[in-house]
Amino acid sequence: QAVWSETDDSRYETLLAEKNEQTVDVEERTTLPDELTRESVTLPELSEPEIARHYTRLSQMNYGVESGPFPLGSCTMKYNPKFTEEVAALADAAVHPDRSAESTQGTLAVYARLQDYLGRIGGMDAVTLQPPAGASGEFTGILVARAYHEHNDEGNRSKVIVPASAHGTNFASAVMAGYEVVELPPSDDGRVDIDALEAAVGDDTAALMLTNPNTLGLFERDIEEIAEIVHDAGGLLYYDGANLNALLGQARPGDMGFDIMHFNLHKTFATPHGGGGPGAGPIGVTADLAEFLPSPHVRADGESYELYEPERSIGKVHGAMGNWLVLLKAYAYIERLGDEGLTDTSAKAVLNANYLGSQIDLDIPFGPFHHEFVASAGDRDAADFAKRMLDYGVHPPTTKWPEIVSEALMTEPTEMESQDTLDQLADAFNAVAGENEESLSTAPSSTAARRIDQTSAARNPRLSWHALE
Amino acid sequence: QAVWSETDDSRYETLLAEKNEQTVDVEERTTLPDELTRESVTLPELSEPEIARHYTRLSQMNYGVESGPFPLGSCTMKYNPKFTEEVAALADAAVHPDRSAESTQGTLAVYARLQDYLGRIGGMDAVTLQPPAGASGEFTGILVARAYHEHNDEGNRSKVIVPASAHGTNFASAVMAGYEVVELPPSDDGRVDIDALEAAVGDDTAALMLTNPNTLGLFERDIEEIAEIVHDAGGLLYYDGANLNALLGQARPGDMGFDIMHFNLHKTFATPHGGGGPGAGPIGVTADLAEFLPSPHVRADGESYELYEPERSIGKVHGAMGNWLVLLKAYAYIERLGDEGLTDTSAKAVLNANYLGSQIDLDIPFGPFHHEFVASAGDRDAADFAKRMLDYGVHPPTTKWPEIVSEALMTEPTEMESQDTLDQLADAFNAVAGENEESLSTAPSSTAARRIDQTSAARNPRLSWHALE
Amino acid sequence: MSQQFQDKKSESRSTESPFAPHTEEDVQAMLDAIGAESVEDLFDVPSSVQFDGSFGIESSSEQEVVRDVSDTLARNDQLTEFLGRGRYEHYVPSIIDNLSLRSEFLTSYTQYQPEIAQGFLQALFEYQSMLVELTGLEVANCSMYDAATALAEAALLADRVRGTSGSKVLVSDLVREERLSVLENYLIGSDMTVETYPTVDGATDPTALADNVTDETVMIYVENPTAVGTIEENLSTVGDIAEEHDAAFCLGTDPVALALLEEPSNVGADVVVGDASALGLSPAYGLGLGLFACREDYLRQVPGRLVGASEDANDNRAYTLTLQTREQHIRRERATSNICTNQAWVALRTAIHVAWLGATGLVDLAEECVQLPRELAADLNDIDGVTAPVHDRHHFREFLAETPRDAERVAADLESNGFAVHAVDEHQVQVCITDANRSERDEFVEAVREVVA
């Protein structure tokens, strides 16, 4: 269990600027003419020991996957193997992006091999590693779909269909790519409503974006029929890879009829989330779509590797070649696990979710679920429920989403948890479920910071230390 | 201020063996004949994520210099620059000790340069880096003294004089080297009593071991007279380098008349203490003693470096060439600071001790002190006093030693503390000084572990998890 | 309650997935609790789409993977890079790895539970504060992916905040084409297109710019320093021109340059973008940190994450993600951007680097970026046939040099000599120098002397 610090003023770390800062007269220290320079700059001015203590202290006020269970649904908070940081720290990994292809054959070899691995894992014919995050992958994928339709003189297709339970990024990415979003209501069983889908598709359909298993952890059993409906209407099928950790070696999006997919390397392939990023969102496509992928792309040319622009490339979605170090770590992870390790990863992820689901005293309206489940906090506020779970030394699940489950607690333990830590999580769920509302609404009580006032933060934004003066 | 965890059972980390262990049938897994092998071995069997969480949790239950102030007197708990770990991690630093000198010129260059640097800093003519710790340096130094006397047909010198306030290692090292220890009582002013010294020296005196500034932080002002007395009697003067952080660039042992000295690289030269080690205890000697130094020694031979055995070497005190990585870190630290940085280090260390001393409401019987002072807890138990300081989020000073100050609180803040953290320390001292005895004797109350029963640990030793079954 | 020696297990691990902790006994016990026969039974996947093939990827030990990756990357040539053009190398102090790799930072998620994420939130708040100080603008977000996507998001922001509709984003012709390509892709969902205006002798000429601005201009984008290393001299005029036409003025730069060059807020910049990872990270093959700062009145239209100060229930200062209703997970198709995962950990590193340098150290580092190219250009200019710098401007970190021989050949020959430079056009190479490669300067000059002959 996690150690939360005690609550008194000393638990707060003063800001760097409060410790010491200095105003430097810039004009005095430069050989540039005054009219090109600023007059002064005011920034923290501290010794290295002070900085070491500052950030050490801040780290102690933060919870990561090595602090304890972290069952954030849809986020796949799994163990990030240490050795992948070691390979990312190799001096040879730190080359400049403008180096010639001839002088960066090592880097390009990793690109080519990772493209190949991801293609095999997803059942896709071609893969680009350029998108720096999952949402960027979605955007890139829809741009590819758009280019494909335009190339086929179907530029009039103007709509992208997205199930109501999909990640918010799907909606936003489709709009950024110039599409109108058609929201698809779910069926009673939490899956795609085939009738609604048939009603929604048409000759204006550019694509359907689908997560499978969906955000309830349910496999879309009718995936083949769904694919047929979309394809028959001339649309493309897009796979949101956020939940791929459920299916490694069990089923492949390409085999289900998906035309485009993205991979979240920072979820499925164990690269660290880094407090919000960097991630990486490569996309895979079928052979028909390969010529539209971003530029440059990497391919083998005999023993060596080269960069080239795909024939009808959409151009670039990132200034360079994406989040290289993240790609490198994912490559190392895939090599470590191989077929058997990858397959077992999903088996254990699904086992863990099902075991945890079986141990908690809350309603889980939809099933059978795979790597995650969505429980209902019932008549409790799910956000309060989560806050109270903090007092039991664990990270709570994702709350209040998807909305199809009221007061949703979306829970994904991943393969990294043991039966013991799952039991610890179940104890936390069950203890909170048995408590009264006041205890929940005033929680947490054992964390360094108590419940934080979100309303005042938004009403009176103070976004820098200047705003605190 | 430090974050102590709350106190409940969950704050304890179960042992690795309690999490999972496995008994492996050895004979089943080996190609060796059974009569050469053991039958089985039983050890922890865990996944890497479990190990990561285990040791992360253990680290959270530990206090280091980056956790907060650490004014342990005589221990010099100063900041350990991060970049020294980076150079110690260089692949080129990891060579095998049996490699030829020709193939390890880089390593030997560092040895030669560090020998030279330490010689200059200490005012010594020759330096060996072989002793792996301060106590080993003392032992080595006294062995050198012994070899010197024997070489001069004075093998009958059988006594080493040690002031009462000296580190316990001085006594133990002298005995291990085959000497009888003569303890020197202090004078009223906390320094060497010249009369007592004159009474103690004689033709049986092999050496006087002295710490300067001594453990009270006092400079032995009569050092030149002391040296004369010892030398006149035919003895050698040994400098215990534990307190060298007070004198860098201010005064050099060699200039004061010392013949032999050791350096604690893990104190003065900022290599980390590592929870008890490794350290390094190089010794410096005057030219007369150089031929007795341990073997092998490193010397430059034109552009290259070679290993050789000093003519009358005492042989070896370590199986290889000492704690190489520690030497390397200290070398990097010295190069970083240079003359000015080293000199300023001692200036700030002495400033800090004097400032802290000026801010606390306790009696400091002896002065003027330098980098450390010994306050008295008065009618309080110094050990209890220290335990209560833990509740104020700081590491307490060394307690109950030296005995010349009753209920001693031996305090060395080092140069790394700022005025702010010194004030925080002073607040802790003063707050505890104002509390009643019960509050002290039941302290600490805010730490993960409360007061630990030392008596039962010693009376019923349980030294492995096997003993807990 | 005394803690006794607990139930002791003695079980063998199921080893296929090295990072799953299950013993075989665990698996059985868990299946029993679930009421399932086998793990396979837990999968609700129609047999027609079940995968029964193999990826053909062999598993390897950690040792083998480390060796394989090392050996593979060793195929990269050992070159000393004199490359820049938007991605710069400065010495990254050891402390940054040491602190940022602490698992509490590295393995944490976006701060959706701020009560147990105060550490990262404060670090991001401090990162924002540093950018506010450096740009003079009131708002900085927690990061975009890189400079190119930050520029693209700035254009979308400019479109949203503009009172009247417009159709053009006007960009200096010195901007890298990679950035323009990203910008164009991001504009697909809008009515805007990108146009460039011509620069004169490596900098914006106010007249030429004014000629290209119309009331359709939604945003003017200029970089300082430019992609060819020149320092712009007429930014205030750019600001005035933008204001006249109700266009946003977006300035591209980086945190080192910001410490020295004209403060964006002083020249009328509305948005500042760029790559902030010039501090905190190696060139990393272009893994970046999109800097994004803007005026306070754009606040509710900002893309990406913002950390704000607040109070907790004990009235203590606390930090939290704020104004999240701008974001995709709440606003979905009406969000200010689709960005979700960003570059937070790089922002942490950059903040540590700024703190490590301190005000003095940062300004001095920036001044070094003025002096080093000046000195190197002079050295190169001394070589027969070489003119450096090409532009009669002040430079920052880099500059163009004219070579008598074909620039591509010069670059290729330098590569054979162990140096990487950028060939700009037929007879120009671009050269970048910082503290990271300055120790190789003399060897570089010598190599240039050899290859241009």
Add this chain to the structure above:
Amino acid sequence: MSQQFQDKKSESRSTESPFAPHTEEDVQAMLDAIGAESVEDLFDVPSSVQFDGSFGIESSSEQEVVRDVSDTLARNDQLTEFLGRGRYEHYVPSIIDNLSLRSEFLTSYTQYQPEIAQGFLQALFEYQSMLVELTGLEVANCSMYDAATALAEAALLADRVRGTSGSKVLVSDLVREERLSVLENYLIGSDMTVETYPTVDGATDPTALADNVTDETVMIYVENPTAVGTIEENLSTVGDIAEEHDAAFCLGTDPVALALLEEPSNVGADVVVGDASALGLSPAYGLGLGLFACREDYLRQVPGRLVGASEDANDNRAYTLTLQTREQHIRRERATSNICTNQAWVALRTAIHVAWLGATGLVDLAEECVQLPRELAADLNDIDGVTAPVHDRHHFREFLAETPRDAERVAADLESNGFAVHAVDEHQVQVCITDANRSERDEFVEAVREVVA
């Protein structure tokens, strides 16, 4: 209480010592508080011994030092080492650096305040426990410096615990001379001297041993595996002989070998010493971790630190340094040893490595140490004129090979080919192979083939 923005400083740092935080204003304020005019005034050093020279050491930036040390160490040749003889390389997993470099471990002190050092104490307790399991002995300490000093301390312990006085420490003639030299130095304060007994075909011959043991023998020391890689076959007899003469039986080994070879307690070993850093650390030019374990009845005479379990005031399990009255800081000249600073951090690393391998992994690693030399010896034996192994024994990690050419020349020629081996005598080289160099095996065999011809 609401936390407001505190007094804000704006001060310049005094920069001579980069790791002291003082601003110039701090220094003045502190001097004022002390009542001193200057920092110099705080020093009570007679002017006659004040140092007014200079060390002649220039200060350098972090970047410069990193470069200097890298460049200097790059003068070490790139060799693949087939070296052993007591110091072994096994692959060290990344997690060990990551965890052991956490500052709470790395920068902590000896655990004199156990209430805030439970983490390190537990790690050391677990290290002791692993050694207790591996040796079968009841007591293991937290570390000696290395194998040599552990051996020396074992002899001093044997002397202390023996009922009657004795004068000899009897040592196998295979033991490295470096260890004997350390042992001899440690015996200076005792009445003991060192003698060696002859081995036969690379192992202890009970008859030869028995001929050398007398009632003056305080301790018999044997290594298994030996320094030439052979596995001893008669350790029980050694144990019996030692017991007959009231001599202690000290066995030298390492934690990998212990996982496979006869359990020391089963052959009558009273003390086990060796280098435990074969796990957890690179060869590190001989920076070691002295393994020290012994029988329970020697407990109060053990040198070095011991961690014991206890309870805290809440009756929770807790750990603490214990039996400290054996140690120098309390017992001074009557201490069991002068050791104070030891190798605790290396012990932490070794414990993490054992935990990472697990029981199965450790046994399998040990078995690899049996098979790899067997295979390599066979390959070398196939080379014309080479006989390998020289000894008709089972081997662990290493073995001797006889070469037709002078061994020193063979070793020198191999070094020119990028391989390091140890030349033992005129016509014997010693070769060590583990998981760390196994991937270079074929190239090595080829190189040997070339140079012996």
